[in-house]
Amino acid sequence: MNATRRQIVRAALAWPAFGVAAAPAAPWPSRPVHLIVVYPPGGVSDAMARTLAEPLAQALGVPVVVENRGGAGGALGMEVLSRAAPDGCTLAFSAVSPLTLQPLLAGGPRDLLGSVVPVAGVMNTPVLVAGTPAFSGQSFADLIAQARAHPGAVRWATSGIATSGHMVLAQTRLQSGVDITHVPYQGGGPQINDALGGQFEVLSTNVAAAQLQLLAAGRLKALAVGAPTRLEALPQVPTLAELGYPQANIGSLFGLFAPAGTPAAVVTRLNAEIGRLLASDAVASRLRESHNLPAGGTQQDFAQQIAAERRRNQVLVKRSGGLLD
Numbered sequence: 361m362n363a364t365r366r367q368i369v370r371a372a373l374a375w376p377a378f379g380v381a382a383a384p385a386a387p388w389p390s391r392p393v394h395l396i397v398v399y400p401p402g403g404v405s406d407a408m409a410r411t412l413a414e415p416l417a418q419a420l421g422v423p424v425v426v427e428n429r430g431g432a433g434g435a436l437g438m439e440v441l442s443r444a445a446p447d448g449c450t451l452a453f454s455a456v457s458p459l460t461l462q463p464l465l466a467g468g469p470r471d472l473l474g475s476v477v478p479v480a481g482v483m484n485t486p487v488l489v490a491g492t493p494a495f496s497g498q499s500f501a502d503l504i505a506q507a508r509a510h511p512g513a514v515r516w517a518t519s520g521i522a523t524s525g526h527m528v529l530a531q532t533r534l535q536s537g538v539d540i541t542h543v544p545y546q547g548g549g550p551q552i553n554d555a556l557g558g559q560f561e562v563l564s565t566n567v568a569a570a571q572l573q574l575l576a577a578g579r580l581k582a583l584a585v586g587a588p589t590r591l592e593a594l595p596q597v598p599t600l601a602e603l604g605y606p607q608a609n610i611g612s613l614f615g616l617f618a619p620a621g622t623p624a625a626v627v628t629r630l631n632a633e634i635g636r637l638l639a640s641d642a643v644a645s646r647l648r649e650s651h652n653l654p655a656g657g658t659q660q661d662f663a664q665q666i667a668a669e670r671r672r673n674q675v676l677v678k679r680s681g682g683l684l685d
């Protein structure tokens with residue numbers, strides 16, 4: 361095991377104790393909780409964070425104020441979190457990619473692995489690969505064929521650098537050897553608007569009710585999904601693993617995070633409250649409606665998932681020469 365991998369494993373095993381004080385200095389929470397959503401408004405992560413905010417406020421007895429701090433694929437909001445007071449009153453809802461991929465990229469953001477604490481896994485989001493009105497093909501095979509015939513001409517949009525959709529594209533390019541142009545956006549909302557206008561040929565996005573409506577109306581074409589099995593909502597659409605791209609068969613893990621140094625008792629309480637909410641009818645039904653899968657589990661479970669994904673991404677970055685555009 362090399363030094364970098366030992367560091368990641370030690371960090372995973374150290375959570376929940378990693379950077380966490382023994383006990384809160386004062387009764388918690390004593391003031392409103394600030395929940396940072398590290399993506400712009402309008403996406404599935406924003407909707408889920410707001411779904412959690414109201415019942416979490418009821419459980420904690422103080423308001424939970426949601427603020428969107430989108431940018432840099434979630435890294436901007438996580439940076440804000442890392443600099444917040446570790447008193448349990450500032451949290452963030454984010455995918456794990458700002459910890460597992462972005463710091464590994466050339467010119468990437470500061471490595472926050474030791475500056476934030478994973479609190480609880482919330483949901484796993486499948487990835488949808490879809491064609492826009494600018495795409496003349498009908499299948500994922502057509503996409504690869506067009507990219508091979510016209511290197512660089514096929515444009516594939518994602519919701520940002522180092523997001524799960526970007527990883528699907530990167531793994532597809534590595535395995536197929538074709539030249540596809542990456543078009544990164546600052547979030548899912550702007551990406552969908554331009555997709556409908558045919559500003560690019562293909563996009564990878566979350567599987568959500570709005571996207572399914574666009575598929576049903578014929579405004580987008582479903583080409584593949586990144587998921588363990590075919591989705592109940594899209595039974596005719598193959599997974600990327602079925603299509604021969606197992607490394608590209610990627611979803612997105614989202615969860616709740618706190619600044620390093622947040623009291624252990626606070627982190628434990630928050631993990632328990634999130635677990636209870638995920639089991640509630642209201643949140644479970646919202647997850648089903650948005651075609652997401654509940655995550656849950658202990659804080660250590662979440663930390664170990666983060667460490668495992670970071671190790672996988674290290675392999676990807678190494679194979680790509682350290683540069684992912």
